[in-house]
Amino acid sequence: MRILSGIQPSGKLHLGNYFGMMSRMIEYQKNHELFCFIVNLHALTSVFDPETLKQNTLAATADFLSLGLDPEKSYFWVQSDVTEVTELTWYLSNITPFGLLERCTSYKDKVDKGIPASHGLFSYPVLMAADILLFQADKVPVGKDQKQHLEMARDIAEKFNRVYGETFKIPEPDITRDSAVVPGLDGQKMSKSYDNTIEIFLPEKELKKKIMSIKTDSKTVEEPKNPDENVIHQIYKLFVDPDQAGIMAEQFRKGNYGYGQAKQELYKVVSERFAPLREKREKLFSNPSYLKDILQMGAKKARAIAADTLEKVREKVGVVY
Ligand code: ADP
Ligand code: TRP
Numbered sequence: 243m244r245i246l247s248g249i250q251p252s253g254k255l256h257l258g259n260y261f262g263m264m265s266r267m268i269e270y271q272k273n274h275e276l277f278c279f280i281v282n283l284h285a286l287t288s289v290f291d292p293e294t295l296k297q298n299t300l301a302a303t304a305d306f307l308s309l310g311l312d313p314e315k316s317y318f319w320v321q322s323d324v325t326e327v328t329e330l331t332w333y334l335s336n337i338t339p340f341g342l343l344e345r346c347t348s349y350k351d352k353v354d355k356g357i358p359a360s361h362g363l364f365s366y367p368v369l370m371a372a373d374i375l376l377f378q379a380d381k382v383p384v385g386k387d388q389k390q391h392l393e394m395a396r397d398i399a400e401k402f403n404r405v406y407g408e409t410f411k412i413p414e415p416d417i418t419r420d421s422a423v424v425p426g427l428d429g430q431k432m433s434k435s436y437d438n439t440i441e442i443f444l445p446e447k448e449l450k451k452k453i454m455s456i457k458t459d460s461k462t463v464e465e466p467k468n469p470d471e472n473v474i475h476q477i478y479k480l481f482v483d484p485d486q487a488g489i490m491a492e493q494f495r496k497g498n499y500g501y502g503q504a505k506q507e508l509y510k511v512v513s514e515r516f517a518p519l520r521e522k523r524e525k526l527f528s529n530p531s532y533l534k535d536i537l538q539m540g541a542k543k544a545r546a547i548a549a550d551t552l553e554k555v556r557e558k559v560g561v562v563y
Contacts, residue, residue, distance in 0.1 A: 245270045245416075246277035246379035248321065248370075250285040251298035255305045256439035257512075258432035261421035261480050262385030268310045270383065276316035277377050277544070278306065283321045283328070284370065287363045288352070288435075303533045305442060308523035313536045321373065323541035326548035330372040331365075333559050337401050338368050347390060355435055371395035375402075375410045376548050382413050386422035387431065389415060406558040421480060425473045428457050440477075442516055443523050453509045454502075463500035474504045481511040 247263055249255065255264065267278050280302050282295060289295045299320060311318055321327060343349070346367055353359045374382060374395045382392055392415035399410040423431050426438030433439065440452050456473050469475040469491035479487040490507060493499040526533060556562050 243274050243380045244277065244378060245274045245381050245383065246374060246377050246413075247383050248279045248281040248284070248373055249302060250281050251295060251302045252285045252289050253298065253434035254439070254441040254443075255302055256432055256434065256441050257477065257480075258385065258424040258426070258439065260309075260442050261424050263383055264306065264309060266383045266416075266418070266421070268306075271310075271312060271316050277379065278311060278316060279319050279321050279324075279373070279540075279544070281321045281370075281373065284366060287360065287366055288357045300530055300533050301527060303537060304523055304527040307526050307533075307536070308519045309442075313540055317377075317540055317544045317547075318536070319540035319544045320537050323537065324376075324544050324548050326545065326552045327369070327372050327376055330376050330552060330555060331369045333555055334372055334375070334398050334402065335365065335368050337405055338371075338398055339401075342394060342397060343367060346394065348387070352435075367391050367394045368398065371398040374413050375399055376551050377544070378411045378551060379413045380411060381416045383416040385424070386417055387433075389417060409554060409558055424480065425476050427452065427455055427473070429473050440512070443520055446513060446517065449513060450509050453505050453512065456501075456505060456508075458501040461501075464497055466497040467494040467499070467501075469494040472501070472504075474501060474508050478504070478508045478511065481508075481515060 245267065247267055249259060249263060267276060270276055280299055282299050285295060285298070289298070303320075306318065307313070343364055349364055349366070352363060357363060370391050371394060374392075375398070382388075382395075384392065392413065396412050399412050403409055426432030426436055427440070428436070428438045430436055430438060440449070444452065458472060458474070461467055472494070475487070475490055475494060478490055490504060494504070
């Protein structure tokens, strides 16, 4: 089975990205064909500083590699290095109904947040559909916020197959209940654009500060608390096994267990998970030429598959003569 997903280099990667997409991709790599890429063309819809985009791209590369992505075993590349995707986007654009894009809620959300209402932002889902269909992916691991984009990719694939004959596999979204929406410091969805993230590779001191700044209600230490209603427990649960999560939940319910104490526990498990990888991550990030070599190798492998699909598509739409 072919597993594929991408991530935007629009900021530093955080625990929402980790549980919604990255850790699951790395797990899939053990038994499946994995396609993982950094979607810098998508990030151009919101990042207008070239140096920032370059740095974020290399940072995301270092993050994935230090978390265990194996570039030999998998396909790991930067979107703009496989330009076939932009050609496919055009073919798909011409069978994508305007109304389908108009119904896209993430476009409206992004414009409300101040991202310029460009043509690129409006047609973002078509480029994403091209990403997926170009590689004939079976399954796409993402967080819940990407559900509508995935439905659009399926609609676009079905429409193309109807118009031009069977060409694309219809991809399945892969969203798990536990990590569908990881909450951020303020209880909203953790997101680079809400300034409420806990980045994966923060220095220890900053990590602690961030965790200590998680917003809670004003219940006293003595009062019983509902673990399902607080961000500390919701994030903690993702790091530990159900028994250990149950112990914290019970302490909250019984009372005499303060938020400060719970934050210390959370800090401990987050730090235990990522601290051992931090040195490796720093080493990788400080060696851009090594990272670029890895990405070039990935692009070469990915391009071979992309070219194959694109050749079939050109034939179908009639741009060969
Ligand atoms: P952001 O909202 O921070 O810009 P992206 O849109 O780049 O994140 O998301 C990259 C991947 O991480 C997507 O698969 C997305 O669904 C997932 N993801 C992002 N934030 C969360 C979250 N808070 N909970 C679960 N998954 C998330
Ligand atoms: N839209 C996705 C996000 O913001 C990123 C993305 C681009 C993607 N192309 C993709 C995800 C293809 C899965 C498959 O997170």
